[in-house]
Amino acid sequence: xxxxxxxxxxxxxxxxxxxxxxxxxxxxxxxxxxxxxxxxxxxxxxxxxxxxxxxxxxxxxxxxxxxxxxxxxxxxxxxxxxxxxxxxxxxxxxxxxxxxxxxxxxxxxxxxxxxxxxxxxxxxxxxxxxxxxxxxxxxxxxxxxxxxxxxxxxxxxxxxxxxxxxxxxxxxxxxxxxxxxxxxxxxxxxxxxxxxxxxxxxxxxxxxxxxxxxxxxxxxxxxxxxxxxxxxxxxxxxxxxxxxxxxxxxx
Amino acid sequence: xxxxxxxxxxxxxxxxxxxxxxxxxxxxxxxxxxxxxxxxxxxxxxxxxxxxxxxxxxxxxxxxxxxxxxxxxxxxxxxxxxxxxxxxxxxxxxxxxxxxxxxxxxxxxxxxxxxxxxxxxxxxxxxxxxxxxxxxxxxxxxxxxxxxxxxxxxxxxxxxxxxxxxxxxxxxxxxxxxxxxxxxxxxxxxxxxxxxxxxxxxxxxxxxxxxxxxxxxxxxxxxxxxxxxxxxxxxxxxxxxxxxxxxxxxx
DNA sequence: CCGGGATTGCCCATTTCTGGGCATAGCGGC
DNA sequence: GCCGCTATGCCCAGAAATGGGCAATCCCGG
Numbered sequence: 001x002x003x004x005x006x007x008x009x010x011x012x013x014x015x016x017x018x019x020x021x022x023x024x025x026x027x028x029x030x031x032x033x034x035x036x037x038x039x040x041x042x043x044x045x046x047x048x049x050x051x052x053x054x055x056x057x058x059x060x061x062x063x064x065x066x067x068x069x070x071x072x073x074x075x076x077x078x079x080x081x082x083x084x085x086x087x088x089x090x091x092x093x094x095x096x097x098x099x100x101x102x103x104x105x106x107x108x109x110x111x112x113x114x115x116x117x118x119x120x121x122x123x124x125x126x127x128x129x130x131x132x133x134x135x136x137x138x139x140x141x142x143x144x145x146x147x148x149x150x151x152x153x154x155x156x157x158x159x160x161x162x163x164x165x166x167x168x169x170x171x172x173x174x175x176x177x178x179x180x181x182x183x184x185x186x187x188x189x190x191x192x193x194x195x196x197x198x199x200x201x202x203x204x205x206x207x208x209x210x211x212x213x214x215x216x217x218x219x220x221x222x223x224x225x226x227x228x229x230x231x232x233x234x235x236x237x238x239x240x241x242x243x244x245x246x247x248x249x250x251x
Numbered sequence: 252x253x254x255x256x257x258x259x260x261x262x263x264x265x266x267x268x269x270x271x272x273x274x275x276x277x278x279x280x281x282x283x284x285x286x287x288x289x290x291x292x293x294x295x296x297x298x299x300x301x302x303x304x305x306x307x308x309x310x311x312x313x314x315x316x317x318x319x320x321x322x323x324x325x326x327x328x329x330x331x332x333x334x335x336x337x338x339x340x341x342x343x344x345x346x347x348x349x350x351x352x353x354x355x356x357x358x359x360x361x362x363x364x365x366x367x368x369x370x371x372x373x374x375x376x377x378x379x380x381x382x383x384x385x386x387x388x389x390x391x392x393x394x395x396x397x398x399x400x401x402x403x404x405x406x407x408x409x410x411x412x413x414x415x416x417x418x419x420x421x422x423x424x425x426x427x428x429x430x431x432x433x434x435x436x437x438x439x440x441x442x443x444x445x446x447x448x449x450x451x452x453x454x455x456x457x458x459x460x461x462x463x464x465x466x467x468x469x470x471x472x473x474x475x476x477x478x479x480x481x482x483x484x485x486x487x488x489x490x491x492x493x494x495x496x497x498x499x500x501x502x
Numbered sequence: 503c504c505g506g507g508a509t510t511g512c513c514c515a516t517t518t519c520t521g522g523g524c525a526t527a528g529c530g531g532c
Numbered sequence: 533g534c535c536g537c538t539a540t541g542c543c544c545a546g547a548a549a550t551g552g553g554c555a556a557t558c559c560c561g562g
Contacts, residue, residue: 503562504561504562505560505561505562506559506560506561506562507558507559507560507561508557508558508559508560509556509557509558509559510555510556510557510558511554511555511556511557512553512554512555513552513553513554514551514552514553515550515551515552516549516550516551516552517548517549517550517551518547518548518549518550519546519547519548519549520545520546520547520548521544521545521546521547522543522544522545522546523542523543523544524541524542524543525540525541525542526539526540526541527538527539527540527541528537528538528539528540529536529537529538529539530535530536530537530538531534531535531536531537532533532534532535532536
């Protein structure tokens with residue numbers, strides 16, 4: 001089988017993983033082939049059906065992993081915070097380009113270094129309303145980051161996160177209660193903060209009709225209140241965050 | 252200057268753009284070199300409050316651009332909605348893997364095809380609380396998507412979005428109102444569909460106090476209603492989706 | 503020590519939402 | 533043609549949310 005290049009090959013292997021162990025093996029191989037020593041993939045599904053809504057696959061030193069989990073450092077991890085501020089992969093050495101580093105942050109990074117984790121490269125991905133995750137590749141404290149492989153790592157990381165998403169939850173869309181166009185409009189304007197009366201004016205129909213559309217929409221999702229109706233519509237992709245925020249101009 | 256490969260070269264050109272015109276030129280060249288006919292980069296930044304909080308760079312046919320802008324189709328564009336559901340780039344032909352397509356959606360895609368836009372590949376990127384954007388590459392209606400270039404397009408699109416982010420929002424985005432812990436709890440339970448009274452019981456405080464917390468939280472975000480308060484908190488990451496979604500799912 | 507914020511509690515009046523029921527009209531499929 | 537779905541309109545009663553004011557306690561930082 002001829003591969004376009006290393007990236008293609010690694011991406012293919014990773015996307016073919018349908019068990020966590022296979023993802024581990026594929027990532028382990030990928031990290032090695034790209035010139036990294038360590039890798040760590042963390043994926044949190046917020047809104048998935050099922051129990052385990054998160055995944056952690058890594059070959060970090062036990063010492064560090066124990067500390068990280070034991071002290072629940074994910075909440076303060078500067079790398080993770082930076083990942084929420086970046087649209088692309090980034091080197092850890094540049095983390096202060098994204099967030100301010102507190103003394104505690106530097107201390108945390110130092111402990112990581114002492115535990116055998118040097119510099120690294122993290123690929124973050126976010127799905128507002130559904131999931132967030134990151135895939136990191138790192139080298140030992142005195143190792144050298146393979147700069148020429150960062151683009152490959154970006155792709156490999158993204159593919160790994162997509163694979164994790166597949167593994168952890170129904171990656172493909174689940175067809176559920178769909179709203180009619182009119183119902184969707186009413187929900188959208190409601191999410192934009194309009195009352196039923198205002199929405200009625202905007203849509204040019206009676207307020208009572210708007211109330212009715214929202215009522216039926218709530219019944220579709222089996223939720224009792226407007227808040228959850230809007231959230232459900234967001235989860236389903238029936239409306240989007242940008243639909244709402246474009247209307248909200250904070251002053 | 253020796254480039255590792257085409258991706259490196261195109262990414263370098265794009266990231267070097269420091270004006271919108273340069274970004275246009277670089278993207279135009281990149282699309283061409285990768286075998287695409289069209290490109291469109293849309294970037295929206297939140298929280299700035301200002302006017303120039305979005306960017307649109309494209310070489311789509313005027314006919315389509317006029318329709319899109321004139322009818323404000325961005326609110327319903329299925330490709331954009333799918334972008335909010337994907338962690339990686341996706342082909343338009345697979346858009347129904349991400350979101351349900353309504354009749355109106357299919358009609359919109361048909362009109363786009365009639366306007367000279369065939370299949371395409373969209374790279375979405377999201378920064379919860381800060382920005383969202385997409386970079387699409389497309390071919391003419393009877394053109395062929397260069398499948399072997401999708402990984403390159405993924406990188407190029409990501410780099411272009413990062414460049415757009417640099418251009419549009421020179422760093423400092425305004426940190427909006429942070430909620431206090433108690434306010435956050437009230438918002439969270441509210442998002443879970445609880446009334447103020449129920450939340451009061453859960454938190455072990457008076458209903459009136461819950462009402463007060465929610466009231467102050469609304470004032471922090473300058474929103475008049477609960478729906479938008481919850482959306483603001485969600486987009487800011489003040490509350491998480493898992494906290495909300497897992498609550499009503501069991502029902 | 504004092505000011506400011508956070509948290510808690512209560513009152514009021516008004517608006518909005520929610521869940522029922524009822525009815526007409528159009529559209530598309532069987 | 534009949535049935536189901538959608539969209540439209542209206543009424544009502546009760547529950548909930550909203551905006552306003554008032555006041556106590558606690559803690560933190562200047």
